[in-house]
Amino acid sequence: MSESHTYTTHVEWTKERRAALSSPSLPTIEVATPANFPGGHEGIWSPEHLYTASAEICLMTTFLSLAEKTKLVFKSYKSEASGTMEKAEKGFLMTRIHIKPTVVVAEESLKEKTVTLLEKAEKYCLISNSMKTEVTIEPNVLVK
Known part of the structure; x- marks a missing residue:
């Protein structure tokens, strides 16, 4: 095993306080500010x-x-x-x-x-x- 590993992610804002989180060859998930913060969203990974x-x-x-x-x-x-x-x-x-x-x-x-x-x-x-x-x-x- 190599002594160094790199993990790449990408975030793209979609609307409000939400975005799409992605990484090559992985499913995209929706992410957002948590609901307990102003403008946050229920039911979305924070x-x-x-x-x-x-x-x-x-x-x-x-x-x-x-x-x-x-x-x-x-x-x-x-x-x-x-x-x-x-x-x-x-x-x-x-x-x-x-x-x-x-x-x-x-x-x-x-x-x-x-x-x-x-x-x-x-x-x-x-x-x-x-x-x-x-x-x-x-x-x-x-x-x-």
Whole structure:
């Protein structure tokens, strides 16, 4: 794998406080100012949603990589995340992202290993490590 990677995106204003976000070979999505800001829009991805989601997605993909390397067999992975924006001296900042991953395993004996891998994924997530936002996880491992 190369030591450097570039990811290209394009934003084109469409109307009001809305735009189209695109990248070569990816689907275009509508983005906008979030509804809680003046002129914001309900039901459209905002930078704040995408920022929160990037940490959540990175945790998952890092966990998937670690699970593959350690041959952890699991039945499902899902998560939810909340990003907190607060007014600070410099203006609004995303101060915290809290991620709640839930992993289902087949045996009780896999719970500890799964929690350990989730914690390692948090430690090695390159997106979270690139943020100045505090990112925390609350792992939940179920046996079914």
